[in-house]
Amino acid sequence: MKLSEMKQLLVERDIQLTKSLGQNFLHDANQLRRILAVAELKQADRVLEIGPGLGPLTELLAEQVGEVLAIEKDARLVAVLKERFKVGQASRLSASDEGTGGTPILRLLHDDALDYLKRDARDWSEWKMVANLPFSVASPLLVELALAARGPERMVGTLQIEVAKRLHAEPGAPDYGVLTLLVQLNYEPQPWFKIPPSCFFPEPDVDSACFCLVRREPPPLTDDQRGVFIRLVKRSFSQRRKMMLKLLKQDWPQPRLAQEFERLNLSPQIRAEKVSREQFIQLARNLTEAPAA
Numbered sequence: 183m184k185l186s187e188m189k190q191l192l193v194e195r196d197i198q199l200t201k202s203l204g205q206n207f208l209h210d211a212n213q214l215r216r217i218l219a220v221a222e223l224k225q226a227d228r229v230l231e232i233g234p235g236l237g238p239l240t241e242l243l244a245e246q247v248g249e250v251l252a253i254e255k256d257a258r259l260v261a262v263l264k265e266r267f268k269v270g271q272a273s274r275l276s277a278s279d280e281g282t283g284g285t286p287i288l289r290l291l292h293d294d295a296l297d298y299l300k301r302d303a304r305d306w307s308e309w310k311m312v313a314n315l316p317f318s319v320a321s322p323l324l325v326e327l328a329l330a331a332r333g334p335e336r337m338v339g340t341l342q343i344e345v346a347k348r349l350h351a352e353p354g355a356p357d358y359g360v361l362t363l364l365v366q367l368n369y370e371p372q373p374w375f376k377i378p379p380s381c382f383f384p385e386p387d388v389d390s391a392c393f394c395l396v397r398r399e400p401p402p403l404t405d406d407q408r409g410v411f412i413r414l415v416k417r418s419f420s421q422r423r424k425m426m427l428k429l430l431k432q433d434w435p436q437p438r439l440a441q442e443f444e445r446l447n448l449s450p451q452i453r454a455e456k457v458s459r460e461q462f463i464q465l466a467r468n469l470t471e472a473p474a475a
């Protein structure tokens with residue numbers, strides 16, 4: 183989809199873009215191709231797209247995979263998408279609000295994707311997520327999918343470069359924190375690449391990046407242990423400069439914590455920013471067990 187087509191659609195419909203919905207549309211064909219290559223799409227794939235906008239990514243996805251579920255919050259864009267995909271690509275695509283009427287290749291939902299994901303805790307394990315994410319909700323959306331009991335096999339998309347760096351951060355780095363650990367628990371980050379503002383319309387104020395997360399097999403923690411991991415990470419980073427053991431005393435008894443820190447060879451003075459994903463995982467496993475006699 184060319185930039186001129188995007189502008190024309192917006193003018194024809196008198197659509198003024200909404201900054202709070204992160205409406206920066208990706209028109210650079212080269213970058214779209216690179217994103218799709220990272221997604222390693224196959225004809226049998228099912229793809230969840232969050233925020234299809236005017237559909238530049240949607241149309242390419244629908245050419246390459248078996249099913250696309252696209253969730254868009256802005257009713258004006260949903261109307262454009264319905265028209266574009268029904269009329270333009272009738273032989274390949276059909277749009278449906280309810281997903282009824284045969285087996286549509288493209289299902290289009292008018293909804294807030296975050297609300298939808300929270301409401302509908304479905305099994306995404308045989309899906310991929312591919313999206314140019316709305317910046318304002320990119321992190322909560324990723325966390326929601328990454329911590330789902332059965333999350334997508336691969337998640338690929340664009341977001342602010344600062345957030346991509348946080349997804350990849352190593353212990354001790356300033357970007358390392360809650361987002362890093364909640365996403366990396368079940369997903370292995372792959373190398374990211376930068377996408378300049380000029381590839382979007384309108385141009386965002388910040389650089390973007392294409393990220394890729396691949397689900398780890400098998401999942402490192404059980405459902406119960408995952409709950410403990412989330413609690414541990416959030417509490418440990420609630421005051422970054424404070425000693426982790428002191429913060430955790432709000433949730434677990436001090437003697438138990440002291441015992442588990444010693445078992446893992448963790449200094450009682452250590453701060454959360456120095457504790458690795460593997461150490462948080464082991465601590466979550468140990469704290470889920472009954473205390474040692």
Ligand code: SAM
Pocket residue numbers: 203204205206207208209232233234235236237238239253254255256259293294295296313314315316317319
């Ligand atoms: N995929 C299109 C593209 O590449 O040009 C648009 C991407 S634009 C960065 C983000 C899109 O997400 C916008 O269309 C916006 O309306 C939509 N959006 C924003 N918040 C949303 C939400 N909570 N749920 C679903 N869509 C949302």
